[in-house]
Amino acid sequence: MANSTTAPGAATxxxxxxxxxxxxxxxxxxxxxxVCGISAIIFVLGIFVFVTxxxxxxxxxxxxxxxxxxxxxxxxxxxxxxxxxxxxxxAGTASVTGLAMLVAIPFSLGAAxxxxxFASGKTRETLKVLVELxxxxxxxxxxxxxxxxxxxxxxxWFDVPVGLCVLNAGIILGLMAAPIMxxxxxxxxxAVPDRYREAxxxxxxxxxxxxxxxxxPAAKNGLLGGVLLGVGRGFGETMAVxxxxxxxxxxxxxIFDSVRALTATIAAxxxxxxxxxxxxxxxxxxxxxxxxxxxxxxxxxxxxxxxIRKG
Amino acid sequence: MxxxxxxxxxxxxxxxxxxxxxxxxxxxxxxxxxxxLGTLIAKGGGAISWEFLFTAPTDGMRxxxxxxxxxxxxWLVMVALMLSVPIGVCAAIYLSEYAGxxxxxxxxxxxxxxxxxxxxxxxxxxxxxxxxxxxxxxxSILAASLTLAVMTMPVVIVATRESLQAVPQAFREAxxxxxxxxxxxxxxxxxxxxxxxxxxxxxxxxxxxxxxxxPIMFTGAVFFTPFLPESVMDQTMxxxxxxxxAATQVPGIADEVPFGIALVLIGxxxxxxxxxxxxxxxxxxxxxx
Numbered sequence: 316m317a318n319s320t321t322a323p324g325a326a327t328x329x330x331x332x333x334x335x336x337x338x339x340x341x342x343x344x345x346x347x348x349x350v351c352g353i354s355a356i357i358f359v360l361g362i363f364v365f366v367t368x369x370x371x372x373x374x375x376x377x378x379x380x381x382x383x384x385x386x387x388x389x390x391x392x393x394x395x396x397x398x399x400x401x402x403x404x405x406a407g408t409a410s411v412t413g414l415a416m417l418v419a420i421p422f423s424l425g426a427a428x429x430x431x432x433f434a435s436g437k438t439r440e441t442l443k444v445l446v447e448l449x450x451x452x453x454x455x456x457x458x459x460x461x462x463x464x465x466x467x468x469x470x471x472w473f474d475v476p477v478g479l480c481v482l483n484a485g486i487i488l489g490l491m492a493a494p495i496m497x498x499x500x501x502x503x504x505x506a507v508p509d510r511y512r513e514a515x516x517x518x519x520x521x522x523x524x525x526x527x528x529x530x531x532p533a534a535k536n537g538l539l540g541g542v543l544l545g546v547g548r549g550f551g552e553t554m555a556v557x558x559x560x561x562x563x564x565x566x567x568x569x570i571f572d573s574v575r576a577l578t579a580t581i582a583a584x585x586x587x588x589x590x591x592x593x594x595x596x597x598x599x600x601x602x603x604x605x606x607x608x609x610x611x612x613x614x615x616x617x618x619x620x621x622x623i624r625k626g
Numbered sequence: 627m628x629x630x631x632x633x634x635x636x637x638x639x640x641x642x643x644x645x646x647x648x649x650x651x652x653x654x655x656x657x658x659x660x661x662x663l664g665t666l667i668a669k670g671g672g673a674i675s676w677e678f679l680f681t682a683p684t685d686g687m688r689x690x691x692x693x694x695x696x697x698x699x700x701w702l703v704m705v706a707l708m709l710s711v712p713i714g715v716c717a718a719i720y721l722s723e724y725a726g727x728x729x730x731x732x733x734x735x736x737x738x739x740x741x742x743x744x745x746x747x748x749x750x751x752x753x754x755x756x757x758x759x760x761x762x763x764x765x766s767i768l769a770a771s772l773t774l775a776v777m778t779m780p781v782v783i784v785a786t787r788e789s790l791q792a793v794p795q796a797f798r799e800a801x802x803x804x805x806x807x808x809x810x811x812x813x814x815x816x817x818x819x820x821x822x823x824x825x826x827x828x829x830x831x832x833x834x835x836x837x838x839x840x841p842i843m844f845t846g847a848v849f850f851t852p853f854l855p856e857s858v859m860d861q862t863m864x865x866x867x868x869x870x871x872a873a874t875q876v877p878g879i880a881d882e883v884p885f886g887i888a889l890v891l892i893g894x895x896x897x898x899x900x901x902x903x904x905x906x907x908x909x910x911x912x913x914x915x
Contacts, residue, residue, distance in 0.1 A: 449659050
């Protein structure tokens with residue numbers, strides 16, 4: 316019995332051995348798409364490796380942690396005694412991003428709630444399309460708007476000599492980040508199952524009660540993740556803050572002070588530096604810092620959003 | 627029989643109040659931007675003409691048209707797409723059709739989020755360090771397009787993955803049962819059903835790529851060149867950088883020139899995006915499952 320089954324079994328296996336041309340094509344494709352699949356990981360690692368490679372010389376040879384992080388003097392082109400303190404640049408980035416979020420977070424959450432929970436039919440579709448189109452306006456156009464439209468308006472309304480300041484860049488960045496945050500927040504609200512809403516409505520709750528007591532708590536993590544992604548976007552924005560902040564190294568005392576952001580400093584100065592020089596390496600060191608901060612922000616956003624899916 | 631109690635009425639008015647509040651917030655988010663766009667059109671509309679689109683800048687960029695910048699952007703976008711679309715689509719096929727639900731896939735997804743979230747200026751530093759210097763492409767269309775491709779690839783991956791996952795699993799199972807291999811199933815059944823969705827993503831990527839400024843500043847785009855690009859190793863002007871230069875670096879430029887450039891750029895980007903949205907809606911109406 317045992318012997319008799321082995322022979323036909325082997326024959327059947329041979330008959331069903333479909334390792335023909337198509338089988339090899341299948342395996343080859345699988346290998347190709349796998350390589351492409353991991354390309355995102357390779358690129359992120361590549362970004363870290365290459366930016367670090369160019370900036371490492373500064374960290375090893377010139378950087379004084381105390382001077383770099385805690386002094387506000389950034390004058391890298393001083394021939395005798397160049398100074399590399401990024402405190403003022405960090406203050407610039409923080410003030411502009413902070414103000415932008417103050418503008419963008421409440422408005423985009425409000426808009427997301429309106430679009431997802433209150434609006435219906437044509438209104439909702441139109442609003443969604445509008446928000447998507449607003450999110451597509453390039454950052455250099457936003458910078459241009461800050462420069463030629465917001466700047467004279469701020470000078471006129473607040474009677475200040477210069478309109479390129481924290482307020483200008485904050486509003487521009489807020490308007491820029493809001494559509495993105497609205498889309499993400501709306502997705503988070505949509506991810507709450509309809510049966511939650513139906514159950515609450517069956518108990519006689521109004522739309523607002525359903526939203527406030529049921530939908531918002533259920534979508535909490537997704538909303539927080541969306542806010543974090545928005546913060547990351549604002550923090551890393553380059554062209555708009557380069558053009559709208561006034562680009563003056565300065566720790567701001569009021570929202571009408573000109574400041575300079577970390578990203579804008581790289582964009583404005585990299586072109587003038589000598590490849591491999593101290594200044595060049597210092598700018599790459601700022602790049603490493605930007606990479607690490609956005610990495611942490613994106614990672615936490617991802618972990619928070621994932622927390623909701625498990626729960 | 628069911629009379630509204632005082633509580634019902636109060637709830638109802640609270641509900642109305644919040645509805646209005648959030649409606650106002652939505653309006654205040656959208657209205658200023660529409661107002662700004664209106665201003666741009668009012669101030670730049672006069673500059674737009676066939677001549678503006680198809681002549682080179684003259685008089686030290688103070689007047690004339692945008693042809694070299696427009697052509698440069700077309701070159702940059704085309705070369706970037708040739709690199710990012712095949713890799714992005716394959717990556718999405720891997721994620722949708724092959725990858726399991728495990729830590730490895732989560733790592734890839736995290737990498738995609740990061741690729742989209744890393745500041746554009748850091749991408750510029752990467753492009754300079756990797757493509758311009760390390761691989762020796764110099765400041766060229768090739769180096770700039772590679773940088774743009776890496777940066778905007780998540781757009782294609784996410785859109786493609788979504789449209790692949792929208793193809794019902796039953797379609798695949800039916801095909802496997804006929805003895806088809808995984809790849810035969812993907813090529814004959816999954817991709818044909820998802821191709822329009824993938825195209826939507828590609829159009830979106832064109833718009834993203836065309837608007838980026840920081841990543842190309844040090845990798846291939848220059849402030850001014852009298853030459854039109856002829857190969858991928860040339861430097862080029864680009865519309866986005868041209869707007870930055872015209873707005874900040876050229877004293878005595880005619881007022882309407884930068885407004886005109888901004889309008890051309892916005893027009894290009896919004897047209898692409900509207901096309902992508904219209905395509906998606908048409909697709910949704912057509913879907914039979």
